[in-house]
Amino acid sequence: MAQKKTFSSRDMGIDLGTANTLVYVRGQGVVLNEPSVVAVNAVSGEVVSVGTEAKSTIGRTPTHIVAVRPLRDGVIADFEMAERMLAHFIRKVTGNRRYARPRVVICVPSGITGVERRAVIEAATNAGARQVHLVDEPMAAAIGAGLPVSDPIGSMVVDIGGGTTEVAVVSLGGIVAARSVRIAGDAIDAAIMSYVRREHSLIIGERTAEEVKMAIGSAAPAGSWSERAHRLAEELDPELDRELDRELGRELTQRFDGRPPLGAEGNEGDDVPAGDVEVTQTLPSAERCRVRGRDQVSGLPKNLDLDADQVRHAISEPVDSIMDAVRHTLDLCPPELAGDIMDRGIVLTGGGALLRGLDERLRTELQMPVITAEKPLDCVAIGTGKCVEDFASLKRVLDASPPSYTHAVARV
Numbered sequence: 001m002a003q004k005k006t007f008s009s010r011d012m013g014i015d016l017g018t019a020n021t022l023v024y025v026r027g028q029g030v031v032l033n034e035p036s037v038v039a040v041n042a043v044s045g046e047v048v049s050v051g052t053e054a055k056s057t058i059g060r061t062p063t064h065i066v067a068v069r070p071l072r073d074g075v076i077a078d079f080e081m082a083e084r085m086l087a088h089f090i091r092k093v094t095g096n097r098r099y100a101r102p103r104v105v106i107c108v109p110s111g112i113t114g115v116e117r118r119a120v121i122e123a124a125t126n127a128g129a130r131q132v133h134l135v136d137e138p139m140a141a142a143i144g145a146g147l148p149v150s151d152p153i154g155s156m157v158v159d160i161g162g163g164t165t166e167v168a169v170v171s172l173g174g175i176v177a178a179r180s181v182r183i184a185g186d187a188i189d190a191a192i193m194s195y196v197r198r199e200h201s202l203i204i205g206e207r208t209a210e211e212v213k214m215a216i217g218s219a220a221p222a223g224s225w226s227e228r229a230h231r232l233a234e235e236l237d238p239e240l241d242r243e244l245d246r247e248l249g250r251e252l253t254q255r256f257d258g259r260p261p262l263g264a265e266g267n268e269g270d271d272v273p274a275g276d277v278e279v280t281q282t283l284p285s286a287e288r289c290r291v292r293g294r295d296q297v298s299g300l301p302k303n304l305d306l307d308a309d310q311v312r313h314a315i316s317e318p319v320d321s322i323m324d325a326v327r328h329t330l331d332l333c334p335p336e337l338a339g340d341i342m343d344r345g346i347v348l349t350g351g352g353a354l355l356r357g358l359d360e361r362l363r364t365e366l367q368m369p370v371i372t373a374e375k376p377l378d379c380v381a382i383g384t385g386k387c388v389e390d391f392a393s394l395k396r397v398l399d400a401s402p403p404s405y406t407h408a409v410a411r412v
Helices: 002-008 079-094 114-126 137-144 185-200 206-216 227-235 238-248 308-314 316-332 335-344 358-366 379-389 391-397
Strands: 012-016 020-025 029-035 038-041 047-050 065-068 103-108 131-136 155-160 165-171 174-181 288-295 301-307 346-349 370-372 406-408
Touching: 012 079, 012 379, 020 079, 020 379, 029 079, 029 379, 038 079, 047 079, 079 114, 103 114, 103 137, 103 379, 114 131, 131 137, 131 379, 137 155, 137 165, 137 174, 137 346, 137 379, 137 391, 155 316, 155 335, 165 316, 165 335, 174 316, 185 206, 185 301, 185 308, 185 316, 206 288, 206 301, 206 308, 301 308, 308 316, 316 358, 346 358, 358 370, 379 391
Parallel strands: 012 103, 103 131, 155 346, 174 406, 346 370
Antiparallel strands: 012 020, 020 029, 038 047, 038 065, 155 165, 165 174, 288 301
């Protein structure tokens, strides 16, 4: 009996993502989070490094070393490298046990084809798994975010990963309406690279574009008044006003009841009639980021300063595509479930959920609550792990692929 318990404890859930692979081990939680990159010797075919070490070599390898990303747009693009990468991660987690053949639950995009699903199963089996089950990414994300997926309540999740954006409405343990678009974090990085090359004749790499996105990327302009700011300006509450000042980085000056501006001294002669209010705001200077690349004309290294407005303009097309996917899924949603979503809100997961201003833009354009999950980067892995922990009760969400899914292939 003890031997059986030890064997089952090696069961794992794998978030096989385009950008990162996360591994959840039964009873231990998420134990591995590394980039989905393999560095291979092009001459001998030998794998040089995998994961974090391999990602650091992207764009900096000699001619005989190639850094490969086995997954593109959420599906396996290089079968052999994907198999080697999975084998490395499974071996790293199981500790090179001779007879370690765990049961594995892998999440996949909801819109992939049957051939692509079989490729994932075969790669995991060849990598050392004794039994492979698949779960759709939006369902895993909803489970990981703590949504009541088994209840007759509509819940909407938007999972923005590296290769795909998964939008789904879940209820009673199944997906009611879904939209899968192959536009996500990688498309945003590509849009930044294209913009810099087109507008400034500067060639930058994927890593640089990702760093720019993380540093100053945003989906909505900063500095707009929030509903709370309007309310505070009307109520003229000094304590809350100072709190707003800290939150928004604005300098608010108010004059009322004949008193000088808050925080000002030596302005006794500045009489202001009671009820006369003056509110001024000073927004912080635009955020800037310096990038380095190769000039397309001279071929020499060159520095370029980008600001947040330029980056927001550069990524507007992929962000608009994500917004359209959310609207389309809501259009397919039954009225009763749409009412539940209006009450409970939309939950954002995945690395793309961390793009600044995305939740605010969705909230403004859709006029409904939008919430970012507590651990957006780990939601899919945690949801996949819960399927492993509670395999019996969640088995019905595994290996389910209704043919009614809407699958949109779109690239930037």
